Amino acid sequence: xxxxxxxxxxxKSYNDLTISEVEPIIKINLRSRKREFSAKIGxxxxxxxxxxSNMSSINDNYSLxxxxxxxxxxxxxxxxxxxxxxxxxxxxxxxxxxxxxxGAVTNVxxxxxxxxxxxxxxxxxxxxxxxxxxxxxxxxxxxxxQTIVNHTDVILHNIDKGNLNLFVRRSFxxxxxxxxxxxxxxx
Amino acid sequence: MFVINCPFCGERDQSExxxxxEAHIIRPKQPTELSDDQWAEYLxxxxxxxxxxxxxxxxxxxxRKWFNMIRDTSNDKIHAIYKMGEKPPIV
Numbered sequence: 590x591x592x593x594x595x596x597x598x599x600x601k602s603y604n605d606l607t608i609s610e611v612e613p614i615i616k617i618n619l620r621s622r623k624r625e626f627s628a629k630i631g632x633x634x635x636x637x638x639x640x641x642s643n644m645s646s647i648n649d650n651y652s653l654x655x656x657x658x659x660x661x662x663x664x665x666x667x668x669x670x671x672x673x674x675x676x677x678x679x680x681x682x683x684x685x686x687x688x689x690x691x692g693a694v695t696n697v698x699x700x701x702x703x704x705x706x707x708x709x710x711x712x713x714x715x716x717x718x719x720x721x722x723x724x725x726x727x728x729x730x731x732x733x734x735q736t737i738v739n740h741t742d743v744i745l746h747n748i749d750k751g752n753l754n755l756f757v758r759r760s761f762x763x764x765x766x767x768x769x770x771x772x773x774x775x776x
Numbered sequence: 777m778f779v780i781n782c783p784f785c786g787e788r789d790q791s792e793x794x795x796x797x798e799a800h801i802i803r804p805k806q807p808t809e810l811s812d813d814q815w816a817e818y819l820x821x822x823x824x825x826x827x828x829x830x831x832x833x834x835x836x837x838x839x840r841k842w843f844n845m846i847r848d849t850s851n852d853k854i855h856a857i858y859k860m861g862e863k864p865p866i867v
Contacts, residue, residue, distance in 0.1 A: 642784055642785055642786070642839075643785060643786065656839065657784060657839035657840060657841055658784055658839075658841070660839075720788070720789030720791050720792065721788070721789070722787070734785075735785075735837065735838045735839065736788070736792060736837060736838065737791065737792060737837045742837055
């Protein structure tokens with residue numbers, strides 16, 4: 590279900606750095622090893638699941654992130670304010686993929702919280718608690734990384750240089766939010 | 777700490793991975809015909825040698841895929857990484 594009562598509901602600005610929670614948005618996990626899967630997703634969403642590792646596909650409405658060779662995360666680019674929109678999309682995908690044994694469709698809207706980080710110093714901020722090497726990642730538009738930030742599992746989606754969406758599990762979101770804000774004061 | 781080249785995601789820090797112990801242990805075809813000792817041998821007993829060892833690893837905080845690794849346990853030098861189901865390369 591869509592998160593209307595989100596855990597953070599804040600926007601903070603620091604020197605060359607803006608952090609805000611972006612909710613409610615739809616998030617759907619897609620899994621398949623079938624060949625027809627890509628074409629089906631393309632037909633339903635007008636977006637092709639990326640085959641290249643650590644990359645994403647983006648259109649006007651949705652972003653599709655590579656998570657593993659048979660797993661992708663779909664999320665809406667804009668806030669969704671009607672339950673019907675989410676249910677329609679989930680039903681459409683479920684009926685044409687899960688029901689026909691083409692793959693698995695799981696609604697993970699409640700599972701993840703999306704935090705947008707904006708500014709030139711976001712990579713310095715994340716590097717404070719993350720073992721990931723951001724050198725290639727930051728200049729590659731649409732790159733994706735699953736890693737740990739301050740011992741917390743995250744998915745990072747680099748929309749553009751200096752603009753990044755971070756997905757964190759809902760139960761860890763407040764903790765990570767506190768850590769991000771605390772670390773932001775020192776960069 | 778060392779860097780592991782995940783066959784799916786690329787080079788990542790060791791802290792993103794978890795070790796799954798010795799690789800290439802074959803499950804007995806007829807477990808019911810084994811004695812308790814033989815079953816315990818298969819289930820629990822693992823080599824822990826100082827030197828080159830075949831291991832299973834999981835990219836737990838990344839793509840969550842399992843893969844095999846040939847690692848020297850004395851100096852953490854990685855000799856080869858290969859996917860599950862592939863034949864181990866000659867080192």
